[in-house]
Amino acid sequence: MRPTLTVIADPADRWMSEAACIGQAPAYDETATPWEQRKARELCVTSCPVIAECYEWARREKFTGTAAGLRLLYGRRRGHPESAAS
Numbered sequence: 001m002r003p004t005l006t007v008i009a010d011p012a013d014r015w016m017s018e019a020a021c022i023g024q025a026p027a028y029d030e031t032a033t034p035w036e037q038r039k040a041r042e043l044c045v046t047s048c049p050v051i052a053e054c055y056e057w058a059r060r061e062k063f064t065g066t067a068a069g070l071r072l073l074y075g076r077r078r079g080h081p082e083s084a085a086s
């Protein structure tokens with residue numbers, strides 16, 4: 001008999017299934033062109049029902065790239081005074 005793999009999903013991240021950016025990860029990557037990043041931010045603010053959850057996730061995970069309609073560096077908004085701290 002083969003062993004059974006048990007996958008434990010974090011219930012706190014279920015909001016991701018409602019994300020407007022599903023399947024568009026490259027546009028949210030740090031290496032995307034400025035035009036792609038701008039279009040990605042537009043999608044966040046105009047079409048995503050989980051933008052608040054996304055912002056909390058990005059801060060928690062110290063995400064770098066585009067998320068929640070913002071350009072982030074280690075979970076902090078680029079160019080924001082808060083980003084200079086720590």
Ligand code: SF4
Nearest residue numbers: 019021044048054068
């Ligand atoms: S706010 Fe933007 S990056 Fe975050 S889940 Fe929604 S579409 Fe994706």
